[in-house]
Amino acid sequence: MAEGRGRLRLLAFLAAALLIYALDSVRALMLALALSSLLFFLLRTPRNYLKGLLYANAFTLLVIAGLLFTDPIAHLRTAAVIFLKANALLLLTFALVLPAGLLELLRTLEGLGLPxxxxxxxxxxxxxxxxxxxxxxxxxxxxxxxxxxxxxxxxxxxxxxxxxxxxxxxxxxxxxxxxxxxxxxxxxx
Amino acid sequence: MKTPLLELRNFTVLRSGKKVVKNFNLLLEEGEKAVLAGPNGVGKTSLAEAVLGFLPFEGELLYRGRPVRTKEDFKLLRRKVGFVFQNPDDQLFMPTVREELAFAPANFGLSPAEVNRRVEAAAALLGLEELLDEPTFSLSFGQRRLVSIACVLTAEPELLILDEPTNGLDRENWLRVARFLNETEKTVLVITHDRDLVTFLGWRVVLLSGTPLASSWRTEIPDPYQCD
Known part of the structure; x- marks a missing residue:
């Protein structure tokens, strides 16, 4: 039962992550971020994971700052896409993958055919x-x-x-x- | 009444949230030598780690009558308490024996002449003069054990805590360590489950397990001097 739920979570994560990765519209990415956040809170993900979001965003903001520094107007849209995509993916990972723990995750991956x-x-x-x-x-x-x-x-x-x-x-x-x-x-x- | 050097009152040590030592009391006078004994897994090493500020604890830790609580208190305490790790490989990391021995006094900002004096003195005390310029990792286990003791001595601590100092030693090095412990004038706390050492030293034994000291700890083991 637990194994089936683990598989379902992982498959849902892979599908959603691929979708977010493929998105390019700012509006769609905003929706993706909102849905990831909703999932994060609905699944009662440990709040201390949000600390990881802060660390990751420190890096993301550094990249964005670099982009905006070169040409702010031309890169504003790209910066928004990077920020939204990174945060949507991270929240999704925190909600669906991390709580399982590495051992369960690997067992699930083995069940899905990983050598x-x-x-x-x-x-x-x-x-x-x-x-x-x-x-x-x-x-x-x-x-x-x-x-x-x-x-x-x-x-x-x-x-x-x-x-x-x-x-x-x-x-x-x-x-x-x-x-x-x-x-x-x-x-x- | 004289203030004890180290005092633990209702000392409870926590490791990963679990109480590994509960309500332990210890009083160590200046110049006193004692053995902290007990079987594997009763928390002897955890107790020492907590005294040095590496593990959280409940209760009171007093050094020269003053409570030790804050990060700064522990920094000061570690200058006065020398700790020899159970495994010398967890303790040694400098490229040569000389640099290893000089590490503590150099950290204290002493002059090169004073650092050198301490290095030579500690090396002479444990018979390491010939090894001073050898790479630490090329030494035998017994030699590394002696270096791990010497590198603590160069800090000239008031209290020396040694965690299983005779573990894995051959008879020659065992005797060197045991004789050093007997002859040093420092306050010493030896953590061990080596019955031969307990018998050899004949010091006050503090048991951590809470069970009474078995008579065999004192009577059954022959004096290692007689084994030569």
């Missing part, structure tokens, strides 16, 4: 991105424990460079170990 190998790769990437984040946090704590306070100085940039270097070295070693472990358990290819 098992790709699903496994996505799962492993997700798992190791989390691991990398945790490892980086540990190193940052280690630096903080020894009096490191970031400041706009060469010393800070160098320290971050060393932190990233250590993280890369650790990741490579871990990747080798995991590969060995997988090979020992019969993975080929």
């Amino acid at each position: 098992k190998r790709l699903v496994l790769l996505a799962l492993l990437s997700y798992r190791y991105l989390t691991t990398l984040r945790d490892e980086y946090e540990k190193l940052k704590r280690a630096a903080a424990c020894r009096g490191f306070e970031p400041s706009p100085s060469l010393r800070t940039y160098r320290t971050y460079g060393y932190l990233l270097g250590a993280l890369t070295a650790k990741s490579l070693l871990k990747a080798k170990e995991v590969y060995k472990a997988m090979t020992l358990r019969g993975l080929e290819g």
Whole structure:
């Protein structure tokens, strides 16, 4: 039942996203944004997702500012299209895709015919991105424990460079170990 | 009455919203050495992380009688409390041992001469003089463990907290660490479930599990000095 609902949501999202992507009229895009917003609130999507909308819009507004800076009159319509399209798509993603979580999303995609190998790769990437984040946090704590306070100085940039270097070295070693472990358990290819 | 160096009152540690340590009390006098023991998963490491301000907690944390609450309080506290991580690889990130040891005193803005003095002193204390210019990641696990202790010592902390300092060490390095702990004049809190170490040190043992200390912790393990 839940799987069927997940599939329905994903298919609805894909269809609506394609439609919004193809739209070019400002009026139609305004309607799309209004409908996406309605869906966002009707499906009781967690409100904290709106923070993501703010971050994304910081980037969108930067692009728009660049456009308007070159030729405001000629690019006004394009800027409006970019803004409306980006926000309509984001709200749609927040409403239909994000609440499911990555695991359910991948399971749904597998159900829709996505190759098992790709699903496994996505799962492993997700798992190791989390691991990398945790490892980086540990190193940052280690630096903080020894009096490191970031400041706009060469010393800070160098320290971050060393932190990233250590993280890369650790990741490579871990990747080798995991590969060995997988090979020992019969993975080929 | 003398003010204790570190005091925890009804200390409850939260990790991802869950209470991993509940209503824990600890009093550590200046110059005192104690062991915080308990089986895996009772929250020993979480407790240390909360003391350093990396995990949220409820209750009271007092350092020299003053409550530690704000971000600024913890910044100051971390200058006075040295923490040795359970896994040295989580702690070391500088390219050479010398730079690793110099990291803390350089962050404190000390002069190059003073930084160098501290580096040499800490290296001599743990027998790392020959390794000072070696890349940190080329060292053996035991050597990395010693470097992880030395790099905290160069900050000259008042209190030293070591999380499982003897984990994964061979006998030679185990003895080096154990002897260092016995001989240092600093206030020390060792977090461990290594019964040999507890027996060897013979310090006050604080149990985190809430169950009484098994007699085997003190009697069954032979003195590692006699194993040489």
